[in-house]
Amino acid sequence: MSIHFDIKHNPKKAYRNLGLVLVAAIIFPFIAANFGNSWVRIVDLSLLYIMLALGLNIVVGFAGLLDLGYIAFYALGAYMTAVFASPQFSTILQSFVDNYPSVGNALVSFFGAEITQNGIHLSVWVIVPISAAVAGLFGAILGAPTLKLRGDYLAIVTLGFGEIIRIFMNNLYAPINITNGAIGVSGIDPVKIGGLSLAGEAGSHSTVFIFGMGMPSVNAYYFLFLALCCLVIFVTVRLQHSRLGRAFVAIREDEIAAKAMGINTRNIKLLAFSLGASFGGVAGSMFASFQGFVSPESFALTESIAVLAMVVLGGMGHIPGVILGGILLSALPEVLRYSDAPQMALFGQIIVPPEIARMMLLGLAMVVIMLTRPAGLWPSPKHEDRPDADVDAPNQSTDVVKV
Amino acid sequence: MDTFIQQIINGLVQGGMYALVALGYTMVYGVLNLINFAHGDVLMIGAMTGITILNLVQQVAPGLPGVVKILIAILGSIPVCIAVNVAIERIAYRRLRNAPRLAPLITAIGVSILLQTSAMIIWGRNPIGFPGVMPSESFQISGVFISPTQVMLLVLAVLCMLGLVYMVEKTRMGRAMRAVAENPRVAGLMGVDSNLIIVLTFSIGAALAAVAGVMWGAVYSSAHFAMGVVPGMKAFSAAVLGGIGNIYGAMVGGVVLGLVESLGAGYLGDLTNNLFGSQYQDVFAFLALILVLTLKPSGIMGERVADRA
Amino acid sequence: MSEEIILSINGASKRFGGLQALSDVSLKIMRGQIYGLIGPNGAGKTTFFNVITGLYQPDTGTFELGGKPYSPSAPHEVAKAGIARTFQNIRLFGEMSAVENVMVGRHVRTHQGVFGAVFHHKKAREEEAAIRKRALELLDFVGIGKFANRTARLLSYGDQRRLEIARALATEPQLLALDEPAAGMNATEKLGLRDLLVKIKAEGKTILLIEHDVKLVMGLCDRLTVLDYGKPIAEGVPADVQKNPAVIEAYLGGGH
Numbered sequence: 004m005s006i007h008f009d010i011k012h013n014p015k016k017a018y019r020n021l022g023l024v025l026v027a028a029i030i031f032p033f034i035a036a037n038f039g040n041s042w043v044r045i046v047d048l049s050l051l052y053i054m055l056a057l058g059l060n061i062v063v064g065f066a067g068l069l070d071l072g073y074i075a076f077y078a079l080g081a082y083m084t085a086v087f088a089s090p091q092f093s094t095i096l097q098s099f100v101d102n103y104p105s106v107g108n109a110l111v112s113f114f115g116a117e118i119t120q121n122g123i124h125l126s127v128w129v130i131v132p133i134s135a136a137v138a139g140l141f142g143a144i145l146g147a148p149t150l151k152l153r154g155d156y157l158a159i160v161t162l163g164f165g166e167i168i169r170i171f172m173n174n175l176y177a178p179i180n181i182t183n184g185a186i187g188v189s190g191i192d193p194v195k196i197g198g199l200s201l202a203g204e205a206g207s208h209s210t211v212f213i214f215g216m217g218m219p220s221v222n223a224y225y226f227l228f229l230a231l232c233c234l235v236i237f238v239t240v241r242l243q244h245s246r247l248g249r250a251f252v253a254i255r256e257d258e259i260a261a262k263a264m265g266i267n268t269r270n271i272k273l274l275a276f277s278l279g280a281s282f283g284g285v286a287g288s289m290f291a292s293f294q295g296f297v298s299p300e301s302f303a304l305t306e307s308i309a310v311l312a313m314v315v316l317g318g319m320g321h322i323p324g325v326i327l328g329g330i331l332l333s334a335l336p337e338v339l340r341y342s343d344a345p346q347m348a349l350f351g352q353i354i355v356p357p358e359i360a361r362m363m364l365l366g367l368a369m370v371v372i373m374l375t376r377p378a379g380l381w382p383s384p385k386h387e388d389r390p391d392a393d394v395d396a397p398n399q400s401t402d403v404v405k406v
Numbered sequence: 407m408d409t410f411i412q413q414i415i416n417g418l419v420q421g422g423m424y425a426l427v428a429l430g431y432t433m434v435y436g437v438l439n440l441i442n443f444a445h446g447d448v449l450m451i452g453a454m455t456g457i458t459i460l461n462l463v464q465q466v467a468p469g470l471p472g473v474v475k476i477l478i479a480i481l482g483s484i485p486v487c488i489a490v491n492v493a494i495e496r497i498a499y500r501r502l503r504n505a506p507r508l509a510p511l512i513t514a515i516g517v518s519i520l521l522q523t524s525a526m527i528i529w530g531r532n533p534i535g536f537p538g539v540m541p542s543e544s545f546q547i548s549g550v551f552i553s554p555t556q557v558m559l560l561v562l563a564v565l566c567m568l569g570l571v572y573m574v575e576k577t578r579m580g581r582a583m584r585a586v587a588e589n590p591r592v593a594g595l596m597g598v599d600s601n602l603i604i605v606l607t608f609s610i611g612a613a614l615a616a617v618a619g620v621m622w623g624a625v626y627s628s629a630h631f632a633m634g635v636v637p638g639m640k641a642f643s644a645a646v647l648g649g650i651g652n653i654y655g656a657m658v659g660g661v662v663l664g665l666v667e668s669l670g671a672g673y674l675g676d677l678t679n680n681l682f683g684s685q686y687q688d689v690f691a692f693l694a695l696i697l698v699l700t701l702k703p704s705g706i707m708g709e710r711v712a713d714r715a
Numbered sequence: 716m717s718e719e720i721i722l723s724i725n726g727a728s729k730r731f732g733g734l735q736a737l738s739d740v741s742l743k744i745m746r747g748q749i750y751g752l753i754g755p756n757g758a759g760k761t762t763f764f765n766v767i768t769g770l771y772q773p774d775t776g777t778f779e780l781g782g783k784p785y786s787p788s789a790p791h792e793v794a795k796a797g798i799a800r801t802f803q804n805i806r807l808f809g810e811m812s813a814v815e816n817v818m819v820g821r822h823v824r825t826h827q828g829v830f831g832a833v834f835h836h837k838k839a840r841e842e843e844a845a846i847r848k849r850a851l852e853l854l855d856f857v858g859i860g861k862f863a864n865r866t867a868r869l870l871s872y873g874d875q876r877r878l879e880i881a882r883a884l885a886t887e888p889q890l891l892a893l894d895e896p897a898a899g900m901n902a903t904e905k906l907g908l909r910d911l912l913v914k915i916k917a918e919g920k921t922i923l924l925i926e927h928d929v930k931l932v933m934g935l936c937d938r939l940t941v942l943d944y945g946k947p948i949a950e951g952v953p954a955d956v957q958k959n960p961a962v963i964e965a966y967l968g969g970g971h
Contacts, residue, residue: 069508153507160695249818249822263791263802265822363519370520373509374498
């Protein structure tokens with residue numbers, strides 16, 4: 004771990020730094036609220052991206068398996084939630100009845116009138132674990148054919164899988180309407196914790212009341228996502244410094260040597276895919292509840308690439324680097340939204356419309372960073388001159404960016 | 407039976423285009439062991455540039471036959487595509503030749519994105535129409551329709567492939583290319599300038615992609631900035647299907663994929679009782695890729711295998 | 716030294732297409748021995764090595780490790796069964812620290828998985844502490860204890876070799892199989908290696924050694940088998956093997 008957060012060797016400094024970051028994170032929405040809800044909303048989505056990046060980091064960063072179709076698991080989690088926490092299920096049943104009446108009617112009597120009318124509305128405590136489990140299962144299924152492939156091919160095959168899933172999402176609306184096609188599914192339930200809906204009650208203008216204090220819905224989601232993010236960070240850090248985490252890195256570094264050391268590389272790789280995918284599923288579930296609406300647009304190839312870029316450009320395998328990558332590549336493009344004013348001022352016309360500027364930034368970042376700092380912006384520090392196992396050497400040379 | 411032949415024709419046309427692009431992928435892989443992720447976007451640049459040139463030609467010399475106009479467009483877009491592809495090699499790949507596999511791939515993806523955004527800026531986000539310069543009436547041969555555009559494509563594709571085969575098998579340059587593909591160091595010792603050969607490889611691939619791109623625009627009557635992404639992936643799948651690194655494999659793979667897609671799209675609905683219709687046709691290419699890599703990674707024609715860890 | 720047979724091989728053979736890489740190779744390695752396998756280039760030493768470490772399946776032959784039948788169908792079963800190997804071109808986990816490399820060696824004898832990693836309960840913590848402790852011990856044993864936290868790829872060549880051996884020892888092998896451990900070493904490093912191997916033997920470990928450096932092998936090994944064109948042409952103590960005319964012929968005479 005980087006020297007700023009090195010709990011083992013310098014706990015006081017590490018906890019102090021972590022504490023500072025946490026305090027800043029908690030105060031943030033209250034300050035940002037002065038500038039309107041949009042900034043908090045952007046950071047809410049950023050937090051989801053950070054979760055995705057950390058999940059992908061297990062696959063790409065730790066185990067070195069190049070996955071270009073990761074967004075598929077985000078999509079799975081989101082659509083699972085769309086189907087089981089919205090009116091969509093009644094549409095599914097309806098399409099059974101319309102197209103296969105015998106099956107349809109049997110299903111209707113099985114599920115009963117309530118569900119046939121209103122769909123299934125599972126609570127977040129049920130749907131999130133299910134999304135994680137289903138995504139994890141698919142992670143293993145999609146990972147299985149790739150186990151013997153090397154880098155480039157692994158990437159293309161996973162990309163292919165991601166595209167296949169997207170095509171299915173786009174087309175599973177006839178004869179049975181599961182995903183509602185390109186239109187997407189709306190009316191997804193917001194997250195409800197202990198009876199409190201994070202979208203606010205009807206008529207409250209999306210205001211959530213916690214302990215008598217009112218806050219915008221986006222703020223409430225912010226704290227939920229922040230807590231979830233902290234949990235994800237905690238889990239991945241624990242994974243990293245464990246027997247399993249070492250096994251992942253061993254496979255990445257030298258698969259043949261890993262096998263010689265008795266590591267069942269097939270199973271460990273599948274586990275990496277599964278774990279990574281399940282994180283994606285959880286984030287996807289949260290996304291669906293947050294937006295209240297999902298459509299295949301949110302799960303395009305560019306999203307898979309963006310998340311991969313967050314991991315690789317941030318600092319592969321290095322958790323703080325990945326978080327940095329996640330923040331930069333999800334929040335910075337939003338800043339570019341405001342680039343039309345400066346362009347007008349400077350050039351008298353908009354040369355690069357903001358949405359295009361965002362994509363351009365991504366492409367440019369990928370090329371420039373790979374050519375100049377291939378290990379990422381904030382890679383794991385290299386230990387060249389720390390001879391003693393338990394002494395913190397202040398003038399060690401590292402590649403750590405002083406953020 | 408008529409529909410069957412019709413699907414075959416369509417499949418051959420589509421396959422011809424896939425083959426031309428697949429050749430680019432396979433040749434670059436042969437000499438550099440690298441997947442040029444941005445190659446599909448070179449196809450797009452070819453199409454867009456071709457349309458721009460064609461519009462120009464329409465204004466300047468509207469009387470020329472459609473075939474000639476398109477040929478001019480092709481000849482005009484070839485240098486552009488070559489310039490783009492060679493620039494990609496110089497800027498993105500050359501410095502990363504000895505880097506771990508990940509770096510060139512990420513760079514390539516970045517380049518692909520940059521090409522698309524550049525196209526968005528130059529030509530806008532919306533699809534642009536391909537001028538209808540070719541006669542629209544199809545030839546009819548015993549119940550089967552084939553349009554002049556499709557004929558032109560088939561002729562061009564065959565000519566290009568024959569030309570390439572001649573070059574690779576019979577000329578000095580071709581021999582040098584094959585030598586570099588086998589063993590760059592030894593080829594260097596024999597006096598072959600690897601860098602030059604690599605530039606040549608990228609150029610030929612780009613030229614073929616330009617032809618494919620312009621004809622794609624002609625066949626589908628339009629082009630837009632993202633048109634290269636999926637066809638690029640499919641063409642790569644075709645290259646792997648045929649045997650990556652093997653130019654005959656790329657040709658075979660491209661045609662086979664085109665046929666499978668066309669027949670599949672046509673008959674999938676009937677086969678699955680309308681559960682899965684032709685909108686799933688894109689899935690074929692990916693499934694083919696996955697199956698080949700899982701079961702017979704060396705592809706139909708064999709040769710270079712995907713297995714180095 | 717007890718008379719226990721650690722590795723017993725009878726009639727092993729392996730053919731690759733037209734090439735008979737190994738034919739009818741038999742040998743026995745006793746506990747506590749340093750056993751050498753030598754022969755000119757292409758004699759089949761590496762093939763033999765790869766056969767016993769699960770990379771190739773032999774065409775014929777019976778194998779016994781520690782008295783039990785031994786037939787690994789995959790490389791990762793080999794360490795579990797009790798053979799730990801090093802590689803001719805050192806294969807370390809470059810980006811991990813030295814101690815982490817050795818800790819990976821403990822993987823095959825330990826159990827904690829996802830649950831233990833995430834929840835870090837008492838048993839998991841204890842196992843993790845034991846892994847680290849053992850790894851540090853092994854690093855000290857091979858002489859690179861002070862580089863425990865150094866990134867592996869930054870170690871000197873000789874130290875990397877020691878690290879690879881420490882990692883192999885971490886798997887608690889019945890047999891330590893070393894593939895040309897002296898490759899690329901200068902004279903000083905070779906002496907250091909020799910001392911380390913003697914030290915390992917003194918701990919009661921059994922070693923199988925493929926080596927090209929004949930002097931090193933003759934001074935170190937208790938017994939040798941010499942392969943030529945996949946066939947064993949001599950077997951015995953170094954002093955005898957050295958004088959064996961077939962061996963001299965193979966190394967100096969016809970065709971090599």
